[in-house]
Structure formats: structure tokens, C-alpha cells
Amino acid sequence: MRPKLTDVAEKAGCSPTTVSRVINNHGYISQKTKDKVFAAMRELNYQPNTLARSLQGKQTKMIGMIVPNITNPFFAELVAGVEQTLADDGYRLLLCDADRDSDKEHRYLQMLEANQVDGIITGSHNLGLEEYQRVGLPIVSFDRDLSDKVPIVTSDNYHGGCLATQALIDAGCQDIYFVGNPSKTGNPTTKRFLGYMDTMASAGLPSHTARSAFYESPLAKSMAMRELLQSDRKLDGVFCSDDLTAILLLKQAQRLGIRVPEDLKVIGFDGTKLVQTYLPELATIVQPIGDLAALLVKLLYERIADPDKHLDKNSYVMPVKLLRNQTI
Amino acid sequence: MRPKLTDVAEKAGCSPTTVSRVINNHGYISQKTKDKVFAAMRELNYQPNTLARSLQGKQTKMIGMIVPNITNPFFAELVAGVEQTLADDGYRLLLCDADRDSDKEHRYLQMLEANQVDGIITGSHNLGLEEYQRVGLPIVSFDRDLSDKVPIVTSDNYHGGCLATQALIDAGCQDIYFVGNPSKTGNPTTKRFLGYMDTMASAGLPSHTARSAFYESPLAKSMAMRELLQSDRKLDGVFCSDDLTAILLLKQAQRLGIRVPEDLKVIGFDGTKLVQTYLPELATIVQPIGDLAALLVKLLYERIADPDKHLDKNSYVMPVKLLRNQTI
DNA sequence: TTGAAAGCGCTAACAT
DNA sequence: ATGTTAGCGCTTTCAA
Secondary structure, three states, X not given: OOOOHHHHHHHHOOOHHHHHHHHHOOOOOOHHHHHHHXXXXXXXOOOOOHHXXXXXXXXXXXXXXXXXXXXXXXXXXXXXXXHHHHXXXXXXXXXXXXOOOHHHHHHHHHHHHHOOOOEEEEOOOOOOHHHHHHOOOOEEEEOOXXXXXXXXXXXXXXXXXXXXXXXXXXXXXXXXXEEOOOOOOOOHHHHHHHHHHHHHHHOOOOOEEEOOOXXXXXXXXXXXXXXXXXXXXXXXXXXXXXXXXXXXXXXXXXXXXXXXXXXXXXXXXXXXXXXXXXXXXXXXXXXXXXXXXXXXXXXHHHHHHOOOOOOOOOEEEEOOEEEOOOOO | OOOOHHHHHHXXXXXXXXXXXXXXXXXXXXXXXXXXXXXXXHHHOOOOOXXXXXXXXXXXXXXXXXXXXXXXXXXXXXXXXXXXXXXXXXXXXXXXXXXXXXXXXXXXXXXXXXXXXXXXXXXXXXXXXXXXXXXXXXXEEEOOOOOOOOOEEEEOHHHHHHHHHHHHHHOOOOOEEEEOOOOOOOOXXXXXXXXXXXXXXXXXXXXXXXXXXXXXXXXXXXXXXXXXXXXXXOOOEEEEOOHHHHHHHHHHHHHOOOOOOOOOEEEEEEOOHHHHHHOOOOEEEEOOHHHHHHHHHHHHHHHHHOOOOOOOOOEEEEOOEEEOOOOO
């Protein structure tokens, strides 16, 4: 049987209260008893039971994080960043892979509530605002506006879209396509798309979108891109809404014998360490994933410390960086 | 304030016990009271407090998973698989990214214990057996022998090594290198290496290893591989201990104008969905990640159900598959 | 500086 | 079929 507080008290020859005080470093205790208690704790290999502790209304030191898909390198790196920050502060991470499934996301939210997590970071957005409001927990959102009560952290997607497009224009492209799915309102891609549109307009260039079926499987995406490249439409530059899509495009171009960057210039978006390392030639817009993670956590801590504090600022937009590379 | 059991009881006009019984569907209760209780629960939007529940010695329905690095697509996919299986059974996943840091892994183990998780899946192996034994929790291990008390799940790394090597031989290679770090005993790479060695010996071919600095950064790896390719050593085939390493090798080969597969054939190991999708030309040995995840969870459930049950089998080796592709 | 007692929200005997 | 009571392991008044 695991030793408990009373066992330590008995061994140290004092009351449970005293042991509790020592553990929490709370109130006045003589150095002598402190030592005795620590000795007893060590001897019994005592570990406080977090459950019992949290039951008193204390924090559980657990944070729930909901992501659409941990298998996507971007979210893997975001989770890694969050996890690392949390671990440093003694928090644990409950990972929820919502898998683009709103039912699952809904169940997760319930679970997290039942589990009494101290707060939630959500990067998945299948659910409406109401669901999140109903949960009376501190929440911080990544990339999506939930309400003015919920801080939102995001990269500067609009500016990223501008940067990417301008980079293609500067490289001499005339017929530039946007590849992605800008239609679903409220998602970050839309902002990237707007940046593209505005930049094209400023340059006096016509904009083109290849949006078909981009929420579909990579295979479907590949097919769509192949068609795009094979069609008789003129195009010499493509801004992909994310790096993975860009990789598929590069692959299709290669198969069709289209030279990059001579015949076609390509730029992506996200700039994960993984892609930067294993596909270093891809030009992209780099999101500051580590900073995003750190900020998400920091804001959540603030919400936890004071859930009702007025937010002087509800939206945090982090700067992105253009990474010039060979595909451009 | 969140409603509690007694609130529901009051509203339903019955005792807390009855409510508890309804929730847990335990013992005999009339349909009438059941209905009343459910109505009250709904009305108050009642959510049982898992903490209080678990304090009675019930399960926490939380599983801890320790991985070396979630940023590695292999582990991302393994975690995704585990998470999915667990979620289906109402379990939550506490993710621990040990980051090749044995101190951190040690702290994690303590945390998981303090958090009273029902069990642990560990895929990270910085820690010795003792640490894991000390924790009195059901444990299942991925890829590493901890003790005969701990079930271990792994892919057939040895056979994978044989398959990969044989594939290179069949493709006509004579001078085949193994690239990876086989020295650290007990890690899966060693088995892959052994498969390579044995297969080479059987074919009467001499074996070569490029093992320098493979626990280092991708950049260091790249440098090492560049040197290997530039040296005057003859080589026409390389078996990389994992896909990511293979990608680096391919990149260096490309830069040096070495044609793959004409001048050099390459095969990797792991076969994540990510790499299969975004680098479909890479030949590799595919680990059945989904099956591995499912088995890990299944075995853990068994351990949880009966921690002391004799293990008629302690080691589970899952079959791997050769994926023939253009790099070979 | 320390201890006794009550209670966090729930469940599990033991009654009835 | 339902209620009473005690207690999970800890913290927190309140008292000494």
C-alpha cells in the first residue's frame, strides 16, 4: 500500500497537519520538525496524492489541449512546445486529438471538465462558441475567434499571405495561384488568402484560386494539383496554404517535368522544424511555433490566476518570417 | 458553483446514495426514481467529479504515455493511435515528452504516480529498470525490454533489417552500408543492424557501418553522410536505420549528383503515413503503427485488470512489411 | 509552533 | 428499493 500523509506523520512523530504544512511550506514550522518530516517522507518514499489534494479545491495542475490532428507536424511541434513549457511549471498535459470530429471534440470538452483540468488550450475548431462558453473553464484559443472572453493567439496570417505573394511577384511571377481552401470562414487560411488577394491587387495582377477539394485526402489533393499543372492555364507561381500541400505540388511538378524554380515558383506556409530540416529547399512563411506555444501557456496561466480579469487585449498576433529558399 | 451529487439528490428528492447508484447503474433502482434523477441531472447540468470518484480507489481513467519526442512523425503517429484507442474507451491520455532527458523522464514517472494514472505506456528509455519497477503501476513498454514483468511490444526489427538488406542485395547492390547507431544496446536499431549483418554474411558480402554521431542533430548527420558519399569508399546501397535519416541521405546524394537508384539504392525504416504520403518514392520497412498502438493499449488494459496475472508471453513482436519503391 | 476536527464530492458497507 | 454512515487522503479553520 502506498504510504499516506498519516503514515509520514506517525513516523515523524507529529500530526498530519504538520506534515501537510511542511509539504506545502505553509505557516510556521521549526526546522527540527521540518527535518524529521522530510526524513520520514524520504524513508517511506512518500508521494502526495494529487487527487486528494485537488479535491480541496486546489488546482489539478492539468491542462487540456485539443488539437485537430497531432499527426500534422505543425501541431506536433505546437504540442511539443506547450508540453515543454507546462512541464517546466509542474503542469501535465491531457492531449485530445479531435480529429476533425465535432462529436469527439464535444465529448472531450466534457471529459476535461469532469477531470477538473485547470484550463484548456484549443487549436481545434469544430465546435461553436456556445459549447466553449458553457464550460466554465479558463480557455485560450489558437487561431480562432471564439468570443471576446477568450484570448486568441495566432500568427500574422494576413501578413504572411502578403509576404508570400510579394516574394513570388519579386521573383518575377505573373500568373500566381493560391492553392488551399479559403472558403471555410474563420480559419487561418482565409487570412492568408486575403493577404494574397490584396497583394495581387496592389500589383495589378489577376488572382487565381485552386480550391477544389482541399479538405480531402492528400491523394485527392495531388490529383487536383496535377490537373492544375496539366491544364492549359498559364501559371508560373503558386502560394500554397501550407507546407504539406506545397510538397505535394512540388512532387507533381517534378513528375510532369516542370522545373522549379525555373518554370514554376512555389512557396508554402508553416515552416515547421521538420519540413525545414527535411525539405530545406522549400520557401515558406515561418510561424514562430515556439513563441506561439509559450504565449498560449502564458495567457492561460493569467486566465487561471484570474478568470474574470478584464482582457485589455483579446487577440495576439505573432509575427511571421519569410524564408527564402530554392523553390522561389 | 458546480452542482454536486447532493444538489442532484435534493432536486430529485432522494438520497445521495441513490443518485450515485443511478450514475453508476449499480444495484436496484426503480425506473421512476431513475427518471427523476436523470431529470435533475439534466436540469442542473450535472457532471460527476472524477477526482472525488477516483479518491475512493476507483480508476482515474487516465493513462500516461512517455515518448522520446512527439515531433518525430513515428511517435506522433504512435501517440495518435494510442490516443484514439483510449478515447474510444473513455480513457484520457497524459502526454509526456521525455526529450531524451532522463531527469525529465524520472520526474514524469513521479508525476504520473502522483496523478494516480491507471497505467503507463513507455516508449522512451532513458531510465533503468529499477525506476520503473519502483513505480507500482501497470506498465507496458514499446521497443524495449524492461523486465519479464513488463510486456514489451515491438516490431520485428531483426526481420525488418533482413528484409531491407535482402532487398538491396536483390536489386544488385554489392557494397551496402548500414547507417545508424547500433551501439547503444537494447534499442531497436541494434536489432535492425543485426538483421543487416546476418543477411550480408549469408550473402557472402562484407558489411560496413557508418555510425558516427548519429544521435546528433540532423545537420551533423547530414555532414557525416556527405563525407561518406564523398569518400573514395565504394558503396552502391545504404540501409538507413530510419526514414528521416534516409531523407537526409537522399538529399546529400542529390546535391552530389549521385543518381538514385541508378548509382545508389536507399532503403529506410519506419514507414510512417507522413513519409509515405510526402515522400512516396522512398523504399522502406513499414512498422504497423496502428496495430502497435492498439496492442499496447490492449495489453495495458489486461495489466490494469489484473496486475499480477502471470504473463504467458512477455514479448510481442509485430510483423513488418517491405515497401518497394523507386529508391531501390 | 503545533494539533484536533471538519470537510472537499463521492462511494460502499450496512441497515431498513 | 432506498437511506444512513463512514471514510478515501488531504487541507484548513480554529484552538491551544
